[in-house]
Structure formats: C-alpha cells, structure tokens
Amino acid sequence: MYARKIALLILILFSALPVVSQTKDAILGKWLNASGEGQILVYKTGDTYAGKLIWLKEVNNRDGQLKRDEKNPKSALKNRPLLGIELLQNFVYQKDGVWEDGSIYDPKTGKTYSCTISMISSDKLSVRGYVGISLLGRTETWQRAY
Numbered sequence: 001m002y003a004r005k006i007a008l009l010i011l012i013l014f015s016a017l018p019v020v021s022q023t024k025d026a027i028l029g030k031w032l033n034a035s036g037e038g039q040i041l042v043y044k045t046g047d048t049y050a051g052k053l054i055w056l057k058e059v060n061n062r063d064g065q066l067k068r069d070e071k072n073p074k075s076a077l078k079n080r081p082l083l084g085i086e087l088l089q090n091f092v093y094q095k096d097g098v099w100e101d102g103s104i105y106d107p108k109t110g111k112t113y114s115c116t117i118s119m120i121s122s123d124k125l126s127v128r129g130y131v132g133i134s135l136l137g138r139t140e141t142w143q144r145a146y
Contacts, residue, residue, distance in 0.1 A: 023093075023097065024093040025044065026097065026119055026122070027042050027049055027091075027093075027099060027117065027119065027125070028042055028043060028044065028049075029041070029042060029144060029145075030042075030054070030144070030145040030146075031051070031125060031142040031143065031144055031145060032142060032143045032144075032145045033140065033142055034140035034141055034142060036057065037056065037057045037058070038053055038055065038056050038057070039053070039054055039055035039056075039145050040052065040053055040054065040087055040088065040142070041054045042088065047092070048089075048090050048091055048092055048102070049088070049091040049092075049093070049099055049102070050086055050088050050089050050090070050091070051086070051087055051088030052084055052085060052086045052087060052088075053082060053083055053084065053085050053087055053107075054083065054084070055083075056082060056083060059083065066081050066082075066083075067081065067082045067083075068080060068081060068082065069081075069082055069085060069107055069110075071107060071108065071109055071110030072107070072110045073110050073111075082107055085105065085107060086105070087104055087105050087106075087107070088102060088103075088104055088105075088115070088117075089102055089103050089104075089105075090102045090103060091115075091117060097118060097119030098116065098117070098118050098119075099116070099117040099118075100116050100117075102114075102115050102116075102117070103115055104127065104129045106129070113129035113130055113131060113137065114129070114130050114131070114132075114134075114137075115127065115128060115129045115130070116128045116130075116134060120141065122144070123143060123144035124141055124142070124143060124144070125141065125142040125144075126139055126140075126141055127139065127140050127141075127142055128140075
C-alpha cells in the first residue's frame with residue numbers, strides 16, 4: 001500500500017513538470033491583433049521572446065503598392081515592407097504568465113513603446129504599450145490565430 005502511494009506521488013510530480021516548463025513558452029505562436037488587421041508570430045530568440053508581422057488584412061496601399069514602413073523615424077527603414085517587421089522585441093518571462101522588459105513598435109505611428117504582455121487565457125493576450133510608467137499607456141487584447 002505504501003509503495004502504491006509513493007508511485008502515485010512520483011507519477012503526479014512527473015506529470016506536472018511539462019506543465020511548468022510550458023508556461024514560459026505559452027506565448028509562442030500566431031496572434032491576431034485587436035483590430036484584426038495583422039497577425040504576429042511570437043517566437044523565442046535565445047532567452048527572450050520577439051514577434052514579427054507575418055500577415056496583413058490589406059497588404060497593399062490605395063495605389064496598389066506594397067505597404068511600407070513609411071512612418072519609421074529612421075529614413076533608411078521607411079521603404080522596407082511592413083510584412084516581416086519585428087514588432088515585439090526582448091521580452092523576458094517573469095512569472096505567472098507575464099512577459100516584461102520588452103518593446104513594441106507601432107508602424108502606424110513609427111513609435112516604439114515599452115511593453116508588458118500578460119496571458120489572459122490560452123488563446124488571449126493582454127498587450128500593454130506605454131511611455132515611462134505602465135499607467136501611461138494603452139492595452140489591447142490579441143486573440144490566438146489557428
């Protein structure tokens with residue numbers, strides 16, 4: 001009887017390990033932004049997390065030309081296509097489904113903001129961009145794209 005309890009305890013402990021190790025990487029995958037205009041692929045790069053724009057609802061502008069990063073403050077980057085731009089950079093997993101110390105680039109304004117990402121559920125992210133302190137910012141909810 002005692003051996004059964006130990007075996008059951010060991011089984012429970014080992015089955016819980018994959019859940020703990022997946023927590024950091026729960027953010028990985030494709031996410032649809034709040035407006036539904038873009039899809040961001042979040043991936044791991046070393047010990048940090050990043051995300052690039054991999055899909056746009058409208059790839060071309062009104063003139064039929066490929067949308068470019070025209071609002072970028074760096075003139076050398078203004079002509080690059082929006083698709084493939086790294087929007088999220090340098091996020092570090094903290095705990096309890098929170099990634100911090102990263103930044104988010106907004107191609108609509110050409111501005112980069114400090115950012116925190118929180119996992120709301122397995123298919124929803126809270127993405128908060130801010131200047132200075134987190135109170136001065138805006139939060140969007142992103143939906144997992146399958």
